[in-house]
Amino acid sequence: MASVDSEVSRGTQLLLSTQAEVATGIDRLFDQLLPVPLDPRGPLYEAMRHAAIAGGKRLRPLLVRAAGDLFHVDRALTLRVGAAVEAMHVYSLIHDDLPCMDDDDMRRGKPTVHKAYDEATAVLAGDSLHALAFEWLCDPVTSADPFVRGELCCELARAAGPAGMAGGQMMDLAAETSNFDLPTVTRLQQLKTGALIAFSVEAGAILARIPPEGRAPLRAYSRDIGLAFQIADDIMDVEGDEALAGKALHKDEAAGKATFVTLMGIERAREQATALVDQAIGHLASYGGEAALLRAIARYVVERDR
Template sequence: MTRSPTSGPLAQALKAAAEAVNGELDRLLPPAEGPESRLLEAMRYASLDGGKRLRPFLAVQSAALFNVSPSAALRVACAVEMVHCYSLVHDDLPCMDDDDLRRGRATCHRKFDEATALLAGDGLLTRAFEVLAAEPTHSDPMVRCELVWELAHAAGSQGMVGGQMVDLLAAELAMDVPAITRLQQMKTGRLIGFACESGAVLGKAPAQARQALRNYAHDLGLAFQIADDLLDVEGDAAEVGKGVGKDAAAGKATFVSLLGVERARAQASMLAEQACRHLDPFGAKAELLRDTAKFVVERRA
């Protein structure tokens, strides 16, 4: 039986990870003095006390599989969350999705202004790599270099940023299911993939273990995006915490528009189950990661 995502071990673990990430982000992004204080205020506004913290949770849980130091795992978790938050700030800008609501409150450019929001995103992105490259993340410089390379690859033109470019053009393109799958693997899946595999990098895990986590992340990321598409069709803005119905209004092809609601929901469930099977080599240690796969297709926000 699937455990409820709002109660039980997963809910407790998500809450604990979110609190730890918030505390570490507060430390890594301290308020500043002088004219640049507005920039730090916007960076903190965009990244503290909000969101599901799914990506950092995945980083922490993958690290736990290999007995990685919790402090090292938390630094990587914060780095991936800073990159995710930067992407949200930029995605919400008028030149992109032009959104007014994010995580149940005003988007960064509405709270501040467009130029400050742009710089806040830039600041979060660069701070993420500064954190990964610093010695407290890992004593082995080769591990730190690999983390930097993997995150850059996941976030760059072959990953999240490239996927956002395709997404901007999607309404003008003939997008079938394989094309949508590739778009979402780039835009959403690569960063989730980094989060899942980062623990194996920190733990210097063997290739077989890394591949299992990579496969898990592939299916988890697609299930997550299909669930997002379903929320855009069926969700309530107040509950979801952001605007809904945007894809249909923009004429964008999505998993739901191509497959229909019921087939899309069935596909998400199948992917979640498949993701869980990739974790078999880790046994009971991966139970929270299995619960996470079920959670992403059941969530209402």
């Protein structure tokens, strides 16, 4: 048991140092990629910077990096793809926070974009980051291989669209007035957060030109951590500290929405999240030390404050 404990401890060290490195890299990249123009579009870029820079745990860029490390992908490339995925994630947060959606005032410890600016700017800042994610991926800087760029764009579009993130958010809005059962809530979360998490992991393998059939273990890993992540999120909505989370909590409860916690009870939800993490790590059995970061991330998703 001592060796397992020390492996976990080494994994945590690796996670913390890599997370700090990736977060710094993402902030620097966003700063370079989003210079504020001296024309009437200035506030649009400022709004994007407000939402994108210095916020969040950068889980998705961390996953691109961790999956890329498996196959020794150039870290400058995984960082760049990470910035594209994060731009897509930030756009979804901006739109989800709008008054007509979840109506949130705080995000990542700061006022949401429509509070700091206005609603129109928030809609357009989200739309702009959505387009920029594709622009950054399509750029030859991301990969010299057009097949790689094409596959990244195609998979990201699927993860973002009505069969992914946007479709999941639509189901989430319906959840307030419908009585969803466990399979429907699971499906909702697979679309809403699972699809982009899965893309992040898959992107590392795409950059390494691993064919789709070689990505099966990673896809299984992503499915499990995506679900574990969301169960942890539902638990945090009930038990979490708002100051630590940087956003309003207890919203699902207030809305009477079906979540993993309301459907399973908090104890079973916690057990289920832990089981999913073990299962996710199990899918990485064919990899050695190069998967240490992916294993550490799996443990982390049920512990973090998002």
